[in-house]
Amino acid sequence: MLPAFEHDDFFTGRCILVNGPVIVGAGPSGLAVGAGLKQQGVPFVILERANCIASLWQNRTYDRLKLHLPKQFCELPYYPFPENFPEYPTKHQFINYLESYARKFDIEPKFNESVQSAKYDESCGLWRVKTVSKDNSTTEYICRWLVVASGENAEKVVPEFEGLHEFEGNVIHACDYKTGGIYRGKRVLVVGCGNSGMEVCLDLCHHQASPSMVVRSSVHVLPREIFGKSTFELAVSLMKWIPIWLVDKILLAAARLILGNIEKYGLKRPTMGPLELKNCEGKTPVLDIGTLSRIRSGVELVNGEILDVDSIILATGYSSNVPSWLKENEFFSKDGFPISPFPNSWKGKAGIYAVGFTRRGLSGASLDAIKVAQDIGKIWKKETKQKNHCVGVSCYRKPKP
Numbered sequence: 001m002l003p004a005f006e007h008d009d010f011f012t013g014r015c016i017l018v019n020g021p022v023i024v025g026a027g028p029s030g031l032a033v034g035a036g037l038k039q040q041g042v043p044f045v046i047l048e049r050a051n052c053i054a055s056l057w058q059n060r061t062y063d064r065l066k067l068h069l070p071k072q073f074c075e076l077p078y079y080p081f082p083e084n085f086p087e088y089p090t091k092h093q094f095i096n097y098l099e100s101y102a103r104k105f106d107i108e109p110k111f112n113e114s115v116q117s118a119k120y121d122e123s124c125g126l127w128r129v130k131t132v133s134k135d136n137s138t139t140e141y142i143c144r145w146l147v148v149a150s151g152e153n154a155e156k157v158v159p160e161f162e163g164l165h166e167f168e169g170n171v172i173h174a175c176d177y178k179t180g181g182i183y184r185g186k187r188v189l190v191v192g193c194g195n196s197g198m199e200v201c202l203d204l205c206h207h208q209a210s211p212s213m214v215v216r217s218s219v220h221v222l223p224r225e226i227f228g229k230s231t232f233e234l235a236v237s238l239m240k241w242i243p244i245w246l247v248d249k250i251l252l253a254a255a256r257l258i259l260g261n262i263e264k265y266g267l268k269r270p271t272m273g274p275l276e277l278k279n280c281e282g283k284t285p286v287l288d289i290g291t292l293s294r295i296r297s298g299v300e301l302v303n304g305e306i307l308d309v310d311s312i313i314l315a316t317g318y319s320s321n322v323p324s325w326l327k328e329n330e331f332f333s334k335d336g337f338p339i340s341p342f343p344n345s346w347k348g349k350a351g352i353y354a355v356g357f358t359r360r361g362l363s364g365a366s367l368d369a370i371k372v373a374q375d376i377g378k379i380w381k382k383e384t385k386q387k388n389h390c391v392g393v394s395c396y397r398k399p400k401p
């Protein structure tokens with residue numbers, strides 16, 4: 001049955017019926033679901049607001065970025081990284097991999113289509129997904145399944161603070177920072193001490209700028225490696241055997257041994273351990289790739305002082321944008337993340353799915369993608385078989401004798 005149009009919902013653009021799921025976002029999550037569906041012969045449409053795949057990686061990250069988890073935790077399903085990739089691939093290597101991933105599975109997202117709203121139409125049991133493109137034309141996609149893969153980092157968080165509007169220097173968000181060339185010899189205030197803030201500071205140091213970092217609350221900094229083994233890998237192995245709080249204790253002891261007492265640089269540690277904090281609140285620990293040694297080599301601690309700076313970089317994080325377009329309140333909460341925690345966050349009612357919202361980076365996204373593609377594939381095949389059977393019956397004509 002085709003959807004009934006409501007009075008208050010008058011729509012003038014194109015209308016496209018999709019025989020399969022609509023996937024919102026062509027980042028690693030959307031591509032991984034696409035690959036799983038392609039393998040089963042299930043048709044789908046990926047809607048992407050940018051003009052390329054993985055726009056977070058291509059357009060909103062700095063040049064020097066490398067994956068900070070070892071490569072085995074960052075591969076997408078069904079297609080491994082090339083063998084010559086280093087332990088921590090560069091962003092360019094990762095982007096090349098994603099491009100070949102899309103090519104391998106013949107995934108062609110619809111670019112420049114930003115999803116403005118998605119609503120379940122109970123009258124026909126279908127999702128109605130409206131997009132607007134660059135030329136302002138609108139399209140409505142109608143489908144049985146909706147896969148939300150728009151990312152945990154869809155929008156930048158830009159805080160308001162006193163004096164920001166009067167400040168005459170240059171203010172950017174970390175997502176617009178590429179390299180420190182233009183900051184040579186300048187005093188730069190970096191607001192935020194997550195992985196972005198830390199790595200932007202390090203890059204500024206490499207470019208002979210003088211960064212100061214605002215540390216609002218507390219942060220766990222861990223060495224990226226512990227005795228030659230990736231901290232993340234070590235944590236994952238330990239968690240199979242011992243409780244998470246004990247793993248945290250071990251990580252913190254190792255961090256103390258390797259990094260020393262970081263509190264003396266003004267970096268207070270949260271009371272909860274690093275992995276528990278990541279699990280409970282989604283706050284990612286900083287994996288140090290050299291910033292700490294720069295702090296040691298001489299950054300002053302400023303507290304309540306007035307700082308004279310030339311530029312500001314807001315490394316204040318990101319948010320999901322799902323609440324701005326998804327008209328639904330059972331599966332996603334107001335913060336733009338699924339209400340049910342991992343591992344039950346991938347499937348909702350009425351054909352809605354979420355991929356890449358478990359705060360477990362690329363490995364979490366891959367796990368979601370496999371489950372979602374399998375689930376949709378199973379239902380799609382069953383329904384398609386039934387439909388074909390029906391069509392077969394209705395088209396049957398008794399041959400003339």
Ligand SMILES: Cc1cc2nc3c(=O)[nH]c(=O)nc-3n(C[C@H](O)[C@H](O)[C@H](O)COP(=O)(O)OP(=O)(O)OC[C@H]3O[C@@H](n4cnc5c(N)ncnc54)[C@H](O)[C@@H]3O)c2cc1C
Pocket residue numbers: 024025026027028029030047048049050053054055056057061065066067068069073074113114115116149150151152153154196321325355356357360361362363365
């Ligand atoms: C600087 C940085 C470094 C990171 N490094 C690592 C790492 O080393 N290892 C790791 O595991 N994770 C890392 N992450 C986490 C990151 O979330 C994942 O790497 C990955 O990008 C998540 O993929 P995704 O497809 O879920 O989201 P995204 O990559 O954000 O892709 C979502 C896509 O959806 C599109 N979109 C959003 N809203 C709409 C809309 N309304 N309509 C249409 N399209 C829309 C976006 O344009 C985007 O292309 C990093 C994150 C950042 C910010």
Ligand SMILES: NC(=O)C1=CN([C@@H]2O[C@H](COP(=O)(O)OP(=O)(O)OC[C@H]3O[C@@H](n4cnc5c(N)ncnc54)[C@H](OP(=O)(O)O)[C@@H]3O)[C@@H](O)[C@H]2O)C=CC1
Pocket residue numbers: 065066067068069153159160174191192193194195196197199214215216217218284315316317318
């Ligand atoms: N190499 C890599 O792989 C990298 C990975 N990433 C990943 O990208 C994701 C996003 O990281 P990131 O961009 O660092 O964001 P985060 O959300 O991790 O960190 C944001 C930081 O900004 C601070 N902050 C927010 N608002 C304010 C404010 N108004 N005043 C002062 N401080 C403020 C936060 O402080 P508070 O804690 O007090 O809220 C926090 O320190 C993470 O998952 C991270 O791991 C990022 C960079 C590199």
Ligand SMILES: O=C(O)C(=O)Cc1c[nH]c2ccccc12
Pocket residue numbers: 069232278284285287359360361362
């Ligand atoms: O980089 C990110 O955003 C990630 O979410 C990767 C990640 C998942 N679990 C972690 C635990 C410690 C450090 C990074 C991660």
